[in-house]
Amino acid sequence: MRKKIAVITSGGDAPGMNACVRAIVLAANRYGHQVIGFKHGYNGLIENEYKELTVESVQHIIKLGGTILKSARCEPFTTDKGLTTAVNNLSRNEIDAFIVIGGDGSLRGLDRLSKHWDGQVIGVPGTIDNDLSGTDNTIGYQTAIDTALDSIDKLRDTADAFERIFLVEVMGRYAGFIALASAVASGAEQALFPESIEDPHLELESIVQHVECLRKVKGKSSIIMVIAEHLWPGGVTDLAETLTKQIGIECRPCILGHIQRGGAPVAYDRILATKLGTYAVEIINEGQSGVMVGEINNRQCAHKLNYVYSEQKALDPYLVKIQQNIFDVVQCLNQTKTL
Numbered sequence: 001m002r003k004k005i006a007v008i009t010s011g012g013d014a015p016g017m018n019a020c021v022r023a024i025v026l027a028a029n030r031y032g033h034q035v036i037g038f039k040h041g042y043n044g045l046i047e048n049e050y051k052e053l054t055v056e057s058v059q060h061i062i063k064l065g066g067t068i069l070k071s072a073r074c075e076p077f078t079t080d081k082g083l084t085t086a087v088n089n090l091s092r093n094e095i096d097a098f099i100v101i102g103g104d105g106s107l108r109g110l111d112r113l114s115k116h117w118d119g120q121v122i123g124v125p126g127t128i129d130n131d132l133s134g135t136d137n138t139i140g141y142q143t144a145i146d147t148a149l150d151s152i153d154k155l156r157d158t159a160d161a162f163e164r165i166f167l168v169e170v171m172g173r174y175a176g177f178i179a180l181a182s183a184v185a186s187g188a189e190q191a192l193f194p195e196s197i198e199d200p201h202l203e204l205e206s207i208v209q210h211v212e213c214l215r216k217v218k219g220k221s222s223i224i225m226v227i228a229e230h231l232w233p234g235g236v237t238d239l240a241e242t243l244t245k246q247i248g249i250e251c252r253p254c255i256l257g258h259i260q261r262g263g264a265p266v267a268y269d270r271i272l273a274t275k276l277g278t279y280a281v282e283i284i285n286e287g288q289s290g291v292m293v294g295e296i297n298n299r300q301c302a303h304k305l306n307y308v309y310s311e312q313k314a315l316d317p318y319l320v321k322i323q324q325n326i327f328d329v330v331q332c333l334n335q336t337k338t339l
């Protein structure tokens with residue numbers, strides 16, 4: 001049966017969203033489905049602003065960062081009025097299936113919509129944060145790690161030249177996936193993320209101790225600490241000032257910010273986006289609804305929407321152990337004693 005599919009990209013844009021839109025259009029075309037894209041996330045659905053997505057219109061977008069459909073956060077969609085308008089526009093446009101490529105908030109919104117609309121709803125994990133259960137990687141995460149890594153490597157050059165301490169803030173919303181991965185890959189001396197620290201103020205003493213030990217063990221040399229956003233109230237600028245006062249050595253903050261969301265998607269994200277976009281269309285053909293597509297251990301899967309955003313996804317425990325062991329303070333202290 002031929003269907004009319006609508007798609008949006010929503011919330012924080014992620015490299016690979018375009019590759020996913022392309023895959024949806026190509027797969028849909030193969031089955032004779034029609035695809036339209038609402039613009040600016042849920043806003044376009046409320047405003048009824050959309051464009052036809054044809055095979056021609058998605059040519060060569062696989063390599064583009066950002067999203068050709070534009071993205072946005074949408075406050076009106078959280079209201080009953082906004083939701084009703086969105087549902088009415090889906091019906092008015094005779095949509096059979098609605099695909100949302102986005103992160104936590106966007107998929108929560110989709111789950112809410114599914115309770116008021118009887119078409120098929122499918123989520124696709126598109127966020128640099130990797131904080132959704134039901135998939136090993138979200139689209140955009142691997143590119144964001146590489147982008148952060150590239151910046152941290154550059155920072156190391158200047159940190160080494162001046163023998164400075166740098167505190168690098170990376171994104172991740174309230175999860176430490178980007179922080180941990182970029183810290184391990186860059187050989188950072190310290191990684192602080194929400195999963196490892198309950199109250200950073202209580203841990204300040206051990207953070208200070210850590211830096212002092214590293215200075216003793218390494219001598220006067222560069223130190224890079226990767227810190228997840230939202231971890232320290234006031235961010236890395238405030239933490240750098242606090243540390244500077246405590247240890248008497250100037251610490252410099254560096255916020256990588258939205259740079260992590262931009263750039264061409266790496267091959268991994270293009271391929272993942274292609275697989276998940278295609279799979280989304282396949283499960284629409286099967287009649288599924290209310291799920292997010294994902295990939296676990298290299299196999300495509302689908303999980304209930306409320307599971308993917310409410311079940312906390314764990315960091316790789318082995319990677320956490322490695323990062324903690326390499327620069328363990330106790331070990332560091334023992335080493336100083338034997339020096």
Ligand code: F6P
Nearest residue numbers: 012103127128129171172173261
């Ligand atoms: O969810 C993606 C993300 O980039 C998070 O890492 C970050 O906390 C947030 O979006 C920033 O949102 P905004 O671009 O709206 O400031």
